[in-house]
Amino acid sequence: MNEMIVVQDLVKNYGEFCAVNHVSFSVPEGVIFGFLGPNGAGKTTTIKMLTTVLDPTSGTIRVNGHDPTREQKQVRQSFGIVFQDPSLDDELTAYENMDLHGVLYGVPRAERHQRIDMLVEFVGLAERKKDLVKTYSGGMKRRLEVARALLHRPRILCLDEPTIGLDPQTRNHIWGHIQQLSKDEGVTVFFTTHYMDEADRVASDVAVIDHGKIVSHGSPADLKQRTNCSNLEDAFIALTGHAIREEEANATDRMRMMGRAWRGSGRR
Amino acid sequence: MKAIYILCLRQLKRYVRSPARIIGSLGQPILFLVALGFGFRSMFARAGGGNYINFLSPGIVSMAILFNAVFSGIEIIWDRQFGFLKETLVAPVSRTEIVLGRMLGGAIVAMAQGIIVLVICVIAGFRIQSSILLPLAVVFMFLIALLFAGIGTVFGSVLQDMQGFPLIINFIIMPIFFFSGAIFSANGLPRVMRIGLQLNPLSYGVDGLRGACSTVFAYGLTTDLAVVTVLTALLLGIGSYFFSKIQL
Numbered sequence: 001m002n003e004m005i006v007v008q009d010l011v012k013n014y015g016e017f018c019a020v021n022h023v024s025f026s027v028p029e030g031v032i033f034g035f036l037g038p039n040g041a042g043k044t045t046t047i048k049m050l051t052t053v054l055d056p057t058s059g060t061i062r063v064n065g066h067d068p069t070r071e072q073k074q075v076r077q078s079f080g081i082v083f084q085d086p087s088l089d090d091e092l093t094a095y096e097n098m099d100l101h102g103v104l105y106g107v108p109r110a111e112r113h114q115r116i117d118m119l120v121e122f123v124g125l126a127e128r129k130k131d132l133v134k135t136y137s138g139g140m141k142r143r144l145e146v147a148r149a150l151l152h153r154p155r156i157l158c159l160d161e162p163t164i165g166l167d168p169q170t171r172n173h174i175w176g177h178i179q180q181l182s183k184d185e186g187v188t189v190f191f192t193t194h195y196m197d198e199a200d201r202v203a204s205d206v207a208v209i210d211h212g213k214i215v216s217h218g219s220p221a222d223l224k225q226r227t228n229c230s231n232l233e234d235a236f237i238a239l240t241g242h243a244i245r246e247e248e249a250n251a252t253d254r255m256r257m258m259g260r261a262w263r264g265s266g267r268r
Numbered sequence: 269m270k271a272i273y274i275l276c277l278r279q280l281k282r283y284v285r286s287p288a289r290i291i292g293s294l295g296q297p298i299l300f301l302v303a304l305g306f307g308f309r310s311m312f313a314r315a316g317g318g319n320y321i322n323f324l325s326p327g328i329v330s331m332a333i334l335f336n337a338v339f340s341g342i343e344i345i346w347d348r349q350f351g352f353l354k355e356t357l358v359a360p361v362s363r364t365e366i367v368l369g370r371m372l373g374g375a376i377v378a379m380a381q382g383i384i385v386l387v388i389c390v391i392a393g394f395r396i397q398s399s400i401l402l403p404l405a406v407v408f409m410f411l412i413a414l415l416f417a418g419i420g421t422v423f424g425s426v427l428q429d430m431q432g433f434p435l436i437i438n439f440i441i442m443p444i445f446f447f448s449g450a451i452f453s454a455n456g457l458p459r460v461m462r463i464g465l466q467l468n469p470l471s472y473g474v475d476g477l478r479g480a481c482s483t484v485f486a487y488g489l490t491t492d493l494a495v496v497t498v499l500t501a502l503l504l505g506i507g508s509y510f511f512s513k514i515q516l
Contacts, residue, residue, distance in 0.1 A: 215298075
């Protein structure tokens with residue numbers, strides 16, 4: 001099988017701190033791959049390096065056969081991403097957000113309009129496509145982001161905690177779409193999540209990362225068998241321990257607090 | 269090219285959709301126009317300076333452009349914190365195109381604000397001497413807007429959050445405005461201050477704009493145009509460079 005993502009001996013240091021410590025793994029084409037780990041384990045840092053927005057300290061990455069540090073354009077064209085936090089322009093309509101994405105990814109006008117209509121339908125937002133995104137709920141925004149990530153027909157769909165803060169209905173809805181897509185079009189899905197039941201249900205392959213290192217890699221069934229656990233959550237705890245991780249609030253979190261204080265609560 | 273266009277269009281859409289912002293950012297220039305313009309008018313005339321509103325108005329228009337252009341650059345911080353920046357940074361277009369689109373959009377918005385303030389100045393009694401030079405006034409307004417959108421982009425790219433924002437406004441933008449000859453002429457100033465004015469890029473923008481409206485240039489049209497054009501080109505380059513270094 002064709003390997004869509006190949007990571008070899010990947011390292012990222014922030015000064016003394018080693019966020020990603022000699023990580024290697026690969027993701028075959030068409031697979032739904034869950035990248036699991038506690039807070040601060042190095043998941044998001046790895047995703048940032050895969051998606052060209054952060055340079056690794058050392059190691060090699062191939063995304064769809066291209067190197068994210070040198071062939072950025074090809075890599076960026078290969079994947080669609082849903083980030084951990086929202087990345088829509090609230091002051092634009094859903095349609096305008098999609099259209100802007102299509103232009104940036106060089107999707108020709110006619111195809112763009114046709115695919116936007118098809119995709120907003122696909123995620124159940126067709127009737128609200130002319131509304132400003134700031135009037136959307138969290139779940140609607142997420143669905144729109146998934147639709148947007150698919151607009152340019154990426155070979156890889158990258159999802160960083162796509163279902164955080166969503167109710168079970170919306171979560172099921174989104175995963176239903178993604179699984180269907182993976183089956184119909186052979187899109188490779190790379191995702192992170194804290195919901196182990198979710199990973200167990202949708203992923204055919206998972207890797208568990210902790211303290212910047214891969215501690216286990218295989219199918220959810222393999223992991224459960226290796227740790228002698230009946231469910232993936234117990235297997236995860238067995239692999240990564242009970243200690244609760246501290247994560248320093250970064251500038252983004254502090255800024256969000258400020259934003260909330262300024263604009264009244266409940267916008268995000 | 270299409271990426272530049274669509275990102276520029278985004279800024280314009282955001283601008284026209286937020287009347288609160290349009291009106292809000294008119295407050296400061298109008299305050300300065302009314303308080304200084306009418307407050308010092310008779311004193312300025314008695315000292316032999318002529319019509320103070322005519323002198324002050326180009327300075328007030330420059331002020332509106334200065335602030336709006338710098339804000340447009342600093343908006344990068346908001347886009348960074350509230351997510352949209354990532355969407356553009358993972359797109360298969362060069363960072364130069366992204367930042368040029370942003371700066372262009374920001375500059376057009378700032379210029380639009382400048383034109384609104386210009387109309388208000390005319391209502392307040394500002395008289396433009398020569399309509400032939402009016403296109404030149406627009407050129408200067410656009411160059412000032414681009415120049416400071418570039419400077420704002422440098423700040424927006426370097427700062428991680430809004431904590432540094434008052435620092436920039438009070439220690440960089442306010443002094444740039446006050447020591448640009450926007451509200452007083454360089455004649456008769458202490459030598460150090462005069463040199464300060466000559467080192468300030470906005471001085472040449474204000475003088476160019478004032479000259480285009482009054483037909484009298486303190487530094488000369490060629491000097492004004494040359495200095496502002498070169499600095500604008502330079503700042504677009506520096507702004508792009510800092511933007512391209514952003515890592516998430």
